[in-house]
Amino acid sequence: MxxxxxxxxxxxxxxxxxxxxxxxxxxxxxxxxxxxxxxxxxxxxxxxxxxxxxxxxxxxxxxxxxxxxxxxxxxxxxxxxxxxxxxxxxxxxxxxxxxxxxxxxxxxxxxxxxxxxxxxxxxxxxxxxxxxxxxxxxxxxxxxxxxxxxxxxxxxxxxxxxxxxxxxxxxxxxxxxxxxxxxxxxxxxxxxxxxxxxxxxxxxxxxxxxxxGLPDPAVVRPRCTAPAEAPAGPAAMALAAALLDAMRRYEDGIRRDLDPECLHLYRVQLRRLRTLLSLLRRVLPPTLQDGPREVLRALAKRSNPLRDLDVLLQDEAACRRQLPEDLQPCLDKAFALMRRRRNLERGRLVGLLRSPRYAAALDDLRQAFLTAAATPAEGAAAAPIGHVVHRRVEKLFRRLVRRAERLPRGTSDADFHRLRVQCKRLRYLVDLFRPALAAAPAAGLTAVLKDLQAVLGSLNDQAVQRRHLQELIQQPVAAAASWPAAVEAALARRLDRRRRLLARRARQRLRALRGRSVARLVRRLGDREAAAADAVARAPAGRPV
Incomplete structure (x- = not known):
């Protein structure tokens, strides 16, 4: 032995x-x-x-x-x-x-x-x-x-x-x-x-x-707390107010420039709030169906450039690993230019966050959400929130599957981006109202969508990186530095190789999304008895530690 x-x-x-x-x-x-x-x-x-x-x-x-x-x-x-x-x-x-x-x-x-x-x-x-x-x-x-x-x-x-x-x-x-x-x-x-x-x-x-004394997870990442039988309008408005509060928690970190994740998490809560107001538009009061969406869309547009530059700068180490030592000085100048551009975009965004107009607009928006949440529901707003969300999930899922089936072989970055937006909206809706849905199917569907969204998000980040690098190469500063063709070719090869890999992974995830098991999860989301049993099981807030 x-x-x-x-x-x-x-x-x-x-x-x-x-x-x-x-x-x-x-x-x-x-x-x-x-x-x-x-x-x-x-x-x-x-x-x-x-x-x-x-x-x-x-x-x-x-x-x-x-x-x-x-x-x-x-x-x-x-x-x-x-x-x-x-x-x-x-x-x-x-x-x-x-x-x-x-x-x-x-x-x-x-x-x-x-x-x-x-x-x-x-x-x-x-x-x-x-x-x-x-x-x-x-x-x-x-x-x-x-x-x-x-x-x-x-x-x-x-x-x-x-x-x-x-x-x-x-x-x-x-x-x-x-x-x-x-x-x-x-x-x-x-x-x-x-x-x-x-x-x-x-x-x-x-x-x-x-x-x-850290904040409760339910405050940092809000979800619907109403049962499946609760009126949809007040439940959606209470969740909208909580999402707005969660979003504003990261304003101080953005102003102080603590780390790029503060802006990312700010935008995540902003997207979740926009998804809620867009997909459940029919159960909202008429005064809140269009105005808030325009305000939030403008905020997302103002923060897009800074987030794109943050993603590109975070990939600096990976870009440098693709080039030999003698070509590194060109990247030094390129990334220095990106940092100057980032400082400019950050200054614009911080100026907006510090403006009285911004604070007044969001304060008014929060008060409108709370007022609507306290108002008795009528008409479509009185429908059970679990039923309303389940119908919206089924519709979004069918639309996502149809788009995935029609995806051409040589899919462009724009096609992948549209698919990513639909996937993200569906995932946010399921995650926000998970307590009003059957727990096991909601968790399974969220995991599938999260995996797909991660791959599609990497594809989108890669497209943004390519666009910014091409803009930098065409800058007068870069041209004056006699940017070698070898640098551009090496970066292009790296990005092309990365894109092919991510596109192959995305197609694998999309094939899994069209399977019967995922469709079964979507059908089981509206199981009223399972959702009620899950709500009873979640009723105790947890034993005190």
Whole structure:
């Protein structure tokens, strides 16, 4: 028998962690010591620490289940709720004076190993100190009657620096070094007898958000909260007001130029709001059927140039990898010109966001939405929201499938773009009203549309990059720099190769979209009984952490 085969047959001891939360008024160490008899629990001394937690302004990092902790002049990436240095995934040095005990750290961008461990969407975001936490830790062991260690305990009392009564929590982590079911059942029984409440490890992200006072996900990414039988008009108007509030949360980040993602997320909420007002136009009050759409269309048009330049500049590293070292100076001048153009477009957009006219227009729009949401529904607006949305989804899906079937072999960028817009509108509608639809079909259809939209979005970004690069090559500055033909040819080859790959992927996704399984998901969206059962299951807001 080889060494590899012998190793493969060895059963390794598993380590499993169970998370418990101590309700207010329960002293976990004392209660557990009584409940654990005849076993014996021994505790060590308390260790205390204080640290800053960095995140985006909307808590994007915490929602991804991650945390960046600043302490002793260094920040480390950890899992949410696991702030100790031992479990760090990556580290990055801070500027002098940053971290716990010093002044609030300035906004910082992840770099190096820390940025590499983050999802691509989060690696470009700017992090700021969103709160300071105090943590008291006490380690312990759980021994049986024979004195054998059957579990290792870790008691953590975590609170916000302001000591708010609703921002404190006590956790008990139980690690079972040996996979013994009998021991596990005995520990679970003792913890319940002590008054502790079991939680999933996934709840740590919500715990971290509550401690730091981060916005609720329902505020950052609003969805319809009305049941399927609710009147469509008021439900749509309440959601429109929530979407407008979510969109305006990113204005400060755009004005401060924190990161390009602020503008992207601003535009995402703007598109979701435009989709809502356009697709459910018949259930809206007559005064809100056209005016708001014109205002929002103008906002989207004003922000388009800045977003296109952000996407192009984010692809700078990929462009440079396609060219040899001796041709890099030409790209230096081209991207410097793009940055100057971006600064100009950003100045125009920030001027709009700071104008009293912009603030007054959106304030009036929000008030109109809230007034319409509080008005009793009549006529088409009184139809059940679940039925109205399901009919619109079916119509949009049939239209999308017909366009996909008629797609010519040599599809142009404009054809792909029109297909992308239809896909995006359908996905936004399903996602916005998912609580009013059958949950399982809505989740399945959203996943299919999201996958297709990602490929079509990459195709659109590639078309925008080509257009901007051609404009730059024709600029007088670039012509004066005697732009070599080799540079243009190398970039064209790269973009053509990338486009062929993306077009092939897009056709594969479109063939899957025309399959029977996707059509079955669309039909099942309007299952009233399933939607009602899902609403009942979602009714509890979740057990408090």
């Amino acid at each position: 080889s060494a590899r085969e012998a190793t493969r047959k060895v059963r390794r001891a598993s380590r499993r962690e169970v998370l418990w939360v101590c309700p207010d008024g329960v002293e976990a160490d004392a209660a557990l010591a009584v409940a654990a008899l005849p076993s014996r629990v021994a505790w060590g001394v308390w260790r205390r620490e204080i640290f800053d937690v960095l995140d985006t302004g909307d808590g994007d990092l915490t929602r991804a289940g991650l945390a960046v902790v600043a302490e002793d002049g260094q920040m480390r990436l950890c899992r949410a709720g696991r702030w100790q240095a031992r479990g760090a995934l990556a580290r990055q040095d801070l500027a002098p004076g940053g971290g716990a005990g010093g002044p609030a750290a300035a906004p910082v961008r992840p770099t190096g190993a820390l940025a590499a461990r983050l999802p691509r969407r989060l690696a470009s975001r700017t992090l700021e100190v969103v709160g300071r936490l105090r943590r008291q830790v006490r380690a312990g062991t759980w021994r049986d009657e024979a004195g054998r260690v059957v579990a290792r305990l870790r008691l953590e009392a975590v609170s916000a620096a302001d000591d708010g009564p609703s921002r404190r929590v006590t956790l008990l982590r139980v690690t079972l070094p040996v996979a013994d079911r009998a021991v596990g059942r005995a520990i679970v029984q003792a913890c319940r007898q002590a008054g502790l409440q079991r939680r999933s490890v996934l709840a740590l992200a919500g715990l971290q958000a509550r401690l730091l």
